[in-house]
Amino acid sequence: MNEIRINGERLWSRLMEMATHGALPGGGCNRQALTDEDRAGRELFMQWCRDIGCEIRMDAVGNIFARRAGSDATMPPVITGSHLDTQPSGGKFDGVYGVLAGLEVLHTLHENDVTTLHPLEVVVWTNEEGCRFDTAMMGSAVWSGKMPLDQAYALTDREGRSVREELERIGHLGSADTEPVHAALELHIEQGPVLEAEGKTIGIVTGVQHMSRHRIVIHGQEAHAGPTPMEMRRDPVMALSRILPELYALAAQHGPDGRVTFGFLEALPGSSNTVPGRLELTVDIRHPLEDYYREMLSGYQRIVEGACSALQLDFEMQCFWEAPGVEFDTGCIAAVREATLQCKLSGREMVSGAGHDACNVSTVAPTSMIFIPCEGGLSHNEAENTLPQQAAAGANVLLGAMLQLAAQDGGRVISK
Ligand SMILES: [Zn+2]
Incomplete structure (x- = not known):
């Protein structure tokens, strides 16, 4: 089972296809939360998930959960994911990479006929960037109970359109309940220069700065x-x-x-x-x-x-x-470290300098993150870039870590 590897070409071609929605002349994307471009990206993602037999749920703030069943339907899922929305002049990878790498993990297990004990889910968190509606990490904040739903609904853009109106307009106001989670991982580009400068492929993220x-x-x-x-x-x-x-x-x-x-x-x-x-x-x-x-x-x-x-x-x-800073779950960190070794990749432990949906998720479920290098440490920029082999490496580490976490029995507690 450890020999399974993700399909790097498929992952890369999906990253490029997603980037056609809201594409900018400089190679970046403008796919702000709950716009028509965001809707198109979200629907493309859901179609790809349905193609491999995933069941899709959407909650009241538009967070999307694509589930691949495990052998025991009573067990809580191992989730991974990030966001599809971008800054007004964002790149092709911030957030998107974590979502599509999660899909690639599920696709790889699907075509290799692997069944995990726990179900696996890929999550798209709504409005992570907080640029159109001024609250970053909004969807994960509502999901984790940090932000009341009505407060999120009432946020408006510069034209006065509210989150609730825009969710209804694009048809993504769902009703799925919040369910317990066994463990959570978020894969992301580093958005800083450290991995590239040190020639390392994987960042084993132990927490987020205060x-x-x-x-x-x-x-x-x-x-x-x-x-x-x-x-x-x-x-x-x-x-x-x-x-x-x-x-x-x-x-x-x-x-x-x-x-x-x-x-x-x-x-x-x-x-x-x-x-x-x-x-x-x-x-x-x-x-x-x-x-x-x-x-x-x-x-x-x-x-x-x-x-x-x-x-x-x-x-x-x-x-x-x-x-406040976050210290990630030691069990999730260990799974990422182990998967990095299994993939024979160079890694280093590090702390995230930026906030992510994983910060909110970590308040209710054991969580950690994985980083890959990005060119010149550049992000929130049309020129944001990473290499296909780096994208594939991170997705393989995600695959290995999710398999470990999804094979575990019983409930786990947050170790803080
Ligand atoms: Zn991001």
Whole structure:
């Protein structure tokens, strides 16, 4: 049974066929959630699943579950999947690869006549990207109980069309119940440069970083750039000149995985010969380990307070977004590690720097993820790319890990 391998050419040709829906001139895709293009992609996927005898269910938020029966219908399924929706100028692989590799696993078992103990399912989570309807990982959030269904239904796009209206319009408002899951895996492109730089084929993903975003506003006093002596200014950029090196040093002290990013900086009134009266900036802080993450947060607080009070400047700090980190299930991680060895592929353990549907799934089922390299670490970009042999390698690891998990008896608990 371990000798079975997926069909890499079939997987690749399906990736290319899916990319014709919402195709952009630069080679990427615009297939935003619940548009006509998304509907076409979702229906193509369902047709491929029906062709190999899968039973399809759709739930009230449009999540699609394609099931291949196991030998014991009373057992909960091993699920895999990701998303088919894209960014407005997205690539061919983000999300799509995880869905179609899952289908390829089921197709391979179908043509080799393999029956697993547990059923297997491929899931398409609705609106993962959160660009048309502003909540990322929406479908998996509703499924896992993190987000009330009505809250998802009420989200609207820029034209005022709601998730509920659009689900009805494309005919994908289902009624399937939420069922327990034995184990879950999500296969995804890395969306970062580490695997490629190290020449590794498989990322054995052990968790997802802790992350938060903060806004700082520092108040000074507008003054003429000429007559006002330096020591008599109330200049918020002077505080910034202390904050930046100290926060970069804080990230280095918590290296190599600590991250701080200043993505937005604005000094007002924005005149070259006026001392700014107001400075606003955002700080994105991340670390995979909770203790270090907490240390970075308190260090950040201390540094900003210290710099502003030394210069007697008023300031405000606010955390406007936080996503707790995730530690994936040790059993699922072990299955991926074992499958990587069986496939004789090079792998390394790593933590995801981005959020995925697997974060939501992991709150209700044993879960882990598998990464493959992507060219230059590029994603959310039309040029997003991976190699056919890398796509095939990841799908073979998914096959091996799903077979292990689906052969296991009895219930498993989340080991956190
Ligand atoms: Zn994705």
